[in-house]
Amino acid sequence: MTTAQKIADIEAEMQRTQKNKATEGHLALLKTKLAKLKRELIDPAGGKGGGAGGEGFDVKASGDARVGLIGFPSVGKSTLLTKLTGQFSEAADYEFTTLTCIPGVYNYKGTKIQLLDLPGIIEGAKDGKGRGKQVIGVARTCTLILIVLDVAKPVTHKRLIEHELEGFGMRLNKTAPDIKLKRKDKGGINIIKAHGQEMSHMNDDTINCILKEYKISNCDVHFRCNATMDDLIDVIEGNRVYVPCLYVMNKIDQISIEELELVSRMPHYIPISAKDEWNLDELMERIWEYLDLIRIYTKPKGQIPDYEQPVIMPRSYSKVEDFCGKLHKTLIKEFKFAQVW
Numbered sequence: 001m002t003t004a005q006k007i008a009d010i011e012a013e014m015q016r017t018q019k020n021k022a023t024e025g026h027l028a029l030l031k032t033k034l035a036k037l038k039r040e041l042i043d044p045a046g047g048k049g050g051g052a053g054g055e056g057f058d059v060k061a062s063g064d065a066r067v068g069l070i071g072f073p074s075v076g077k078s079t080l081l082t083k084l085t086g087q088f089s090e091a092a093d094y095e096f097t098t099l100t101c102i103p104g105v106y107n108y109k110g111t112k113i114q115l116l117d118l119p120g121i122i123e124g125a126k127d128g129k130g131r132g133k134q135v136i137g138v139a140r141t142c143t144l145i146l147i148v149l150d151v152a153k154p155v156t157h158k159r160l161i162e163h164e165l166e167g168f169g170m171r172l173n174k175t176a177p178d179i180k181l182k183r184k185d186k187g188g189i190n191i192i193k194a195h196g197q198e199m200s201h202m203n204d205d206t207i208n209c210i211l212k213e214y215k216i217s218n219c220d221v222h223f224r225c226n227a228t229m230d231d232l233i234d235v236i237e238g239n240r241v242y243v244p245c246l247y248v249m250n251k252i253d254q255i256s257i258e259e260l261e262l263v264s265r266m267p268h269y270i271p272i273s274a275k276d277e278w279n280l281d282e283l284m285e286r287i288w289e290y291l292d293l294i295r296i297y298t299k300p301k302g303q304i305p306d307y308e309q310p311v312i313m314p315r316s317y318s319k320v321e322d323f324c325g326k327l328h329k330t331l332i333k334e335f336k337f338a339q340v341w
Contacts (some may be wrong), residue, residue, distance in 0.1 A: 003040050010034045028206045028229050032213040035233045041133070042169050042239060059103045059138070063112035064312035065291045068139045070165070071148035072157055073120030076250040078102070080148065080274040081117040084284070089117045101138055108284050110295055110310050116142065121164060136168040140241045143314075144290050145172065151249040151263060151271065158247060169237070172245035173268060177231035178224035187218050194224040201228040210236070244290045248283065250274055294318055299341075 014030050017023050069077040078089035085104030102117040118135045139145060147161055162172060189211055191204055206229065211219065214236050225231070234240045249263050253273045263271050270286050272279045295310035296318075311326055320338050324331040 003037050007034060007037050007041075010037070024202065024206050025209050028202070028209045029213060031229050031233060032210050035237055038167060038169070039237060039239065041167075059101050059116060061114065061141070062103075063105050063114040065111065065143040065293060066114045066116065066141065067144045067146060067287060067291075068116045068118055068142035069146050069148055070118055070135070070139055070161060071120060072122070072150075072153075072161070075120070075148045075150045075153075076274045077117050077120070077148045080248070080250065080272075081115055083274055083277055083280060085115055087115075101135075106284075108288055111288070111291075111293060111312050113287065113291075121161065132164065133168070136165060136170070139165065140168070140170060140243075142243065144287065145170075145243055145245045146248050146287070147245060148248045148250055151251050151259075152254050169240050171234070171240055171242045174242055176240070176242050177227050177235060179227055179232060179235045180220075180222040180224075181216075181235055182220045182222075183216065184218040184220065189217065190220045192220060192222045194222075197223060198226060199223065200226055202232070207232065244292075246270060246286055246290050248272060252278065292316070296323060 010030055010033055014027065014034075017027060017030070019027065069081065071077055081087060081089045081102060081104050085106045087102065087104030089102040089104070100119065104115045104117070105112055106115065107113075116138065118138060121132050121135050145165075147158065149157055165172060189208055191207055193199060207221065210229065210232055211217075211221070216236070221232075245268065247266075247269045249269055249271045251273060252260055252263070252271045253276055255263075260271055263269055270279070270283050272283050274280075292315045293312050294315050296313060297305045297307055297310050299305040311323065313322060313326060320335075320340075321332055323338075324335055
């Protein structure tokens with residue numbers, strides 16, 4: 001039996017199992033086994049994970065940020081890449097026009113943003129169908145994911161794509177759970193919860209069941225959030241990628257004004273028409289917001305600041321130490337002081 005078949009059997013059993021306190025331990029066991037099997041798909045040989053290798057998929061990172069275009073075939077990803085970057089990517093009225101990863105770069109607010117047009121994924125991509133493992137493997141290296149959807153197609157397409165990405169260890173628009181796991185040589189399992197922290201999604205027996213399934217018999221596990229079973233499994237696995245995601249609703253020229261207003265109210269959504277170049281300025285602004293970058297202008301001693309070439313840094317890694325490392329890895333050793341305006 002293949003790994004994909006084993007995964008399908010466990011998922012089917014989870015759907016059949018009713019969720020209540022009596023079955024909580026059984027569900028925890030199933031979810032743990034499922035995570036282990038999915039790890040084999042992400043990293044089958046125990047070497048480099050992600051499955052991004054393959055002809056046409058080894059794209060060198062360039063620019064200050066990397067944005068991946070993910071979606072089903074024929075939703076307008078290639079047209080969007082061409083309109084934003086000027087890089088030609090073949091577009092046609094039939095599916096699977098793009099068979100490899102096509103990169104392009106555009107400038108916005110002094111920032112070079114690399115855009116990757118990835119081949120259309122299909123249901124079962126996380127199991128390797130349609131070069132899906134290579135496509136999602138490249139997506140794991142991106143700073144931001146744009147899920148491109150055809151506004152005229154069913155909204156279930158969004159959930160299908162999310163399911164494929166989550167099955168390959170990606171977590172969209174989520175932050176890593178505040179759980180700290182420290183393994184020990186002895187002492188058993190010690191569960192520590194922050195003062196006043198309630199755990200409504202799992203009890204101590206479930207936590208012990210998950211840890212023992214991973215053969216972790218001695219550890220301190222600190223909970224500072226109302227964690228779920230999936231959160232604990234993600235922390236133990238340690239190979240999850242937390243990435244912001246923006247849902248691009250393309251082809252709005254085919255819907256009415258009333259339908260467009262409904263789409264605009266949904267969180268993390270941006271309506272556009274790549275073919276007619278509608279709302280692309282707003283899309284670039286939203287990409288900039290979701291990347292959460294800052295521009296740092298350097299000022300040579302005795303001269304005016306250099307406003308032409310700012311140093312681009314993620315807001316979450318914008319300490320003076322991070323800035324020195326961005327300029328040169330040995331600079332921090334000679335660093336004395338900094339003046340920041």
